[in-house]
Amino acid sequence: MTEEEKKSFWQNMKEVIYGMASHDMSRYALRTRASMEHLFILITMGDMIGVPILPPYYSLRLLPYVVPQISTWKRRLLREKDVSDAMF
Amino acid sequence: MSLKKIFEEHPERRYIMFGGKGGLGKTTFSAATAYWLASQGKKVLVFSVDPQASLSDIFQKDIFGKGPVKIMDNLWAQEIDADQHIKAYQNEIRQKILDMYGFDAVPDEIEQYIQAASAEPAMEESAIFDAVVDIVIGGEYDYYIYDLVPLGHALYYLSMAKVYDEWINKITKLREEMREYEEMVSRMKREKETEEDQILTELQYIRTRINASSSILTDREKTGFFFVIIPEEMILIDTAKAAELFAKFDVPIMGYVVNRVVPRELLQQNIPAYLKNRIEMQDKYLDQIKTTFGKQVAAHVPELERDVTGLEMIRQLAEIMYGK
Numbered sequence: 144m145t146e147e148e149k150k151s152f153w154q155n156m157k158e159v160i161y162g163m164a165s166h167d168m169s170r171y172a173l174r175t176r177a178s179m180e181h182l183f184i185l186i187t188m189g190d191m192i193g194v195p196i197l198p199p200y201y202s203l204r205l206l207p208y209v210v211p212q213i214s215t216w217k218r219r220l221l222r223e224k225d226v227s228d229a230m231f
Numbered sequence: 232m233s234l235k236k237i238f239e240e241h242p243e244r245r246y247i248m249f250g251g252k253g254g255l256g257k258t259t260f261s262a263a264t265a266y267w268l269a270s271q272g273k274k275v276l277v278f279s280v281d282p283q284a285s286l287s288d289i290f291q292k293d294i295f296g297k298g299p300v301k302i303m304d305n306l307w308a309q310e311i312d313a314d315q316h317i318k319a320y321q322n323e324i325r326q327k328i329l330d331m332y333g334f335d336a337v338p339d340e341i342e343q344y345i346q347a348a349s350a351e352p353a354m355e356e357s358a359i360f361d362a363v364v365d366i367v368i369g370g371e372y373d374y375y376i377y378d379l380v381p382l383g384h385a386l387y388y389l390s391m392a393k394v395y396d397e398w399i400n401k402i403t404k405l406r407e408e409m410r411e412y413e414e415m416v417s418r419m420k421r422e423k424e425t426e427e428d429q430i431l432t433e434l435q436y437i438r439t440r441i442n443a444s445s446s447i448l449t450d451r452e453k454t455g456f457f458f459v460i461i462p463e464e465m466i467l468i469d470t471a472k473a474a475e476l477f478a479k480f481d482v483p484i485m486g487y488v489v490n491r492v493v494p495r496e497l498l499q500q501n502i503p504a505y506l507k508n509r510i511e512m513q514d515k516y517l518d519q520i521k522t523t524f525g526k527q528v529a530a531h532v533p534e535l536e537r538d539v540t541g542l543e544m545i546r547q548l549a550e551i552m553y554g555k
Contacts, residue, residue, distance in 0.1 A: 165419040172419075176412040183405055183430075190351075191344050199348035200357030201395070201437045203320070207327040208430045210341055 184209050184216045192220065234529045235553045237455075237485060238268070244455040244485070246367070246375050246447055250473075251459035252466055253381040256490040256532070259539045259548065260459055261378040262289045262308075266542070267549040268374050269306035277376040278309040278366060280359050286310050286378060291541050303542065307372070311362045313355045320358065321345055353391075360391060364444045382473045390480065392445030399441060403434045448482060455485035457529065462489060462516035471523065486529035488552075489520060494533045 187205050189196040191213070196202065209216075238244075247264060249257045258279070265277035276299055279286050286308050287294050294300040296312025324345060325337050337345070348354065367375055410428055447454060456477065460470050470487075477484060493510050520528060530552055539548050 161420070169416045169419040172412045172416045176409055176416070179405065179409045179412070183402065183409065186402060186405070188344070190348060191340075199351045200320075200354055200361065201399075201441075203324050203345065203348055204433055204437060205430055206324055206341065206344070207331050208433070210328055210332060210338070213340065 180212065181216050181219055184212060185220070188213070192217065233554075234264075234486070234488070237529055238553075241455065241485075243452055245373065246377065246450070246454040248377040248379050248454070248456045249459055249488075250379040250382060250456060250477075252469055255459045255461055255466070257381075257459050258285045258289055258378050259545075260457070260488060260490075260532075260552070261376050262286065262545050263539075263548040263552055265306055265308070265374070265376045266303075266545045267553045268376075269303065270549070272305065273373040274305050274371075275374045275376060276307045276309060276366070276372040277378060278311065278363075279378040280311065280363055281378065281380045282313055282355055282359070284310040284378070289540055289545065309366065311359050313358045313362075316358045316362050317349050317354060320361075321349060356387070356391065360444065361440065364440045367447055368443050382469065386473070386476055386480075392441055392448065393480070395441045396438070396445065399434060399438045403431070403438065406431050406434060449480065451481075451483045454483055456482050457485055458487045460487055460489055460520070461491045462513040462520060464516065467516060467519060467523070484527070486527050487520070487524050488529055489517070489531045491534045492517070492531050 185194065186196060187202045188209065190199055190202075249260045249264070251257055261277050265275045269275045277286065278299075284295070287310060290302055290308055292300065292302065292308075294308055295310045296315045297310075299307040299309045302308050325342075328334065328337055328341065363377075406428065410431065413428075458470055458474065460466050474484060493506065493513055495510065497506060498510060517531075532548070532551060535544075535548070537544070539545060
């Protein structure tokens, strides 16, 4: 086995082990993270969908950072059942 | 203890507030105190947190929304224009969105939110609150004199700091939890460091601003709060209640100033029964003030023969309050 092959073998092994051991965990963590993100937008930008929140003055400061997430967030809140519930 | 003595004994108290029910003379006393301190060679800024401020009227100079305006040597006055502050703030947010994402225009949905948020009733107070933070953390004056809003409002203003603080703590905690998940994932995927969470940085910034303001309001070393009262029953009842609430918010009360006392010398003259009755009524409540507030009463200010506007009248009043 050349040096090259040895390297790629270990690389593959690493990925297989990652896939077996922690891929599921990290996917789960990412999903939790996404739910929290939506919760976060709700408690800072709730005014957008009619949920009054405390001080809109300072929440405006956070607005620029969540601009890309706003539409997915609204879609998710309006959905009665999450498609991913059935998939996973 | 006299007002003058209080200031002389506590030179470290740089943030001075006059509070009380509407129309009792908060602005007048703020102006006179600022005038006296300035004439003692201290650099003073007197500013109003009232959306219906009247510093412009008392100094007879239009200072609304113009930043600190010099009134005389060592004395500056400022009236915050909340609308102007909100507009500038909105533009700052819009510009940030455009810069961050390279948009030509702010998306409709977002624009609507920015406008709707600014129509909130709390927006004006919050904007003033934020503007005050800018003023006081500057720190370039020896004295900052707050011409406060009437009692109910002032309490709201004080409680706002506490409410904000709790709100920020909650969302910061959530944000930090989110951060932990993110880090966990990147550790499992063996990625390098996750990028800095800008929202968390922003939250921390907001928190420092809120704390800066509320810590000043409740700082026993550097802050002094005076209640303005007049010898009348309703005022005394309300003030006693307010004083209790203020104490709950840890506001250090420095004393009470009694305004509108009808000069007792008048009794030597031939005065109408109307005036005599008023003096008798005031006597009763002055006694009450003496028993309730005792040594905390810092000054009695007589009912003057004309209203206090313009520097000359302010000077005369300062002389009455602080001596020549």
